[in-house]
Amino acid sequence: MYVMLLGAPGVGKGTQAKLLMDRFGIPQISTGDILRAEVQKESPLGKQVKEIMDRGELVSDDLILQIVENRLREPDCSRGFILDGFPRTIPQAEGLDELLKRINPSLQLKVIEIAVPDEIIIKRLTNRRVCPDCGQLYNLLLKPPKNDNKCDDCGAELYQRDDDTEATIRNRLAVYRKNTEPLIDYYQKKGNFYKVDGDQKPEKVFEEIVQLLTN
Ligand code: AMP
Numbered sequence: 001m002y003v004m005l006l007g008a009p010g011v012g013k014g015t016q017a018k019l020l021m022d023r024f025g026i027p028q029i030s031t032g033d034i035l036r037a038e039v040q041k042e043s044p045l046g047k048q049v050k051e052i053m054d055r056g057e058l059v060s061d062d063l064i065l066q067i068v069e070n071r072l073r074e075p076d077c078s079r080g081f082i083l084d085g086f087p088r089t090i091p092q093a094e095g096l097d098e099l100l101k102r103i104n105p106s107l108q109l110k111v112i113e114i115a116v117p118d119e120i121i122i123k124r125l126t127n128r129r130v131c132p133d134c135g136q137l138y139n140l141l142l143k144p145p146k147n148d149n150k151c152d153d154c155g156a157e158l159y160q161r162d163d164d165t166e167a168t169i170r171n172r173l174a175v176y177r178k179n180t181e182p183l184i185d186y187y188q189k190k191g192n193f194y195k196v197d198g199d200q201k202p203e204k205v206f207e208e209i210v211q212l213l214t215n
Contacts, residue, residue, distance in 0.1 A: 001026055001080040001213060002107050004087075006183060007114035008176045009169070010121040010128070011198040012205060015137055016114065017084040019206045020213075026080035029071055031064055031088075033135070036161075054162050056172035058088055058179060065095040072103060088180045093187075111187040112209055114198035118173055125169045129158040143202075 001024050005013040017028040035053060038046035049059050068086055071077070087093040100107050116124075127140040131151035138145050138158060145151060149158050163172065187193045194212045198205055 002109045003081070003213065004083040004109055004111045004187075005114060006111055006180075006187070007198065008116070008118075008121055008180075009172045010125040011114040011116040012202060013084045013114060015202050016206060016209060017082045018135070018137070019202070020082050020209070023210065024080065024213075026082060027076050028082045028084055029068065029077070029086065030084040031059075031067060031086040032084075034067055034071065035059065054168070056163055056168040056175060058175060061089055061091045061095065064088075064092055065099070068096070069099055072099065087183060088176075090182055090186060093183055109192065110213060111190075111193045112212060113184055113193070113195045114205065115195060116198040120199055121173065122166065122169055125164050126166055128164050129160055131156050132159055 003020065003026075005017055007013055014028075014030065014033075017030065020026070021028045035046075035049050039050045039053065040046065045063075049063075052059055064086065072081065083096075087096050100109065123141070124139060127142075129138040129140060129145070129149070130136075131138075131154065133156040134151060134154045136151055136153050137143075138151075145158060147155075150156070151158060163169075184193075196205055196208045196212070
């Protein structure tokens with residue numbers, strides 16, 4: 001099962017990717033998570049991308065394609081994967097086409113767009129909190145942790161992403177409209193493209209996605 005989740009920041013791609021990962025036993029490939037891990041480690045790559053990420057701008061296509069190629073060549077991706085937050089530009093989508101041809105020419109990618117109105121996205125992202133240890137996602141309004149700012153699963157102190165401030169969120173949405181939204185047309189033309197309403201409870205969105213993937 002080869003899945004791409006497409007949609008603006010905050011539509012629930014990460015939440016759905018984690019649910020899909022648990023259900024189907026295939027890895028989530030989140031370029032954002034990979035980059036954040038590098039920033040955390042203060043590696044040369046992390047230092048190179050931190051400011052770009054804090055502004056909500058995009059990291060260069062070449063760099064992202066290299067990261068994705070390395071990741072997709074790992075053995076756990078041979079049975080399937082869930083792309084989350086990649087591709088984000090037309091050159092990345094073209095690079096992915098080339099890469100998949102090289103890795104597995106018969107691979108069938110299913111593209112799922114998750115759509116949510118902007119004002120709801122802003123509300124969701126300013127209230128988003130993340131567990132630094134296990135990656136579990138919370139929302140102070142919709143899915144608050146049971147204990148004050150602690151992860152329900154592992155007890156770690158939750159944090160707010162540096163780019164989840166209102167100004168950066170607005171920039172990330174503008175970047176999405178300009179660079180990433182054209183991918184909807186790109187994949188619609190290719191086929192195997194589906195759209196789900198992301199302005200519903202996560203379990204309901206998940207049910208619809210599973211239905212699309214297993215039909
Ligand atoms: P995300 O966690 O997907 O919201 O990504 C966080 C940030 O990482 C983005 O705002 C970009 O700065 C960077 N990033 C993640 N994925 C990509 C990508 N495919 N292309 C370019 N930049 C990316």
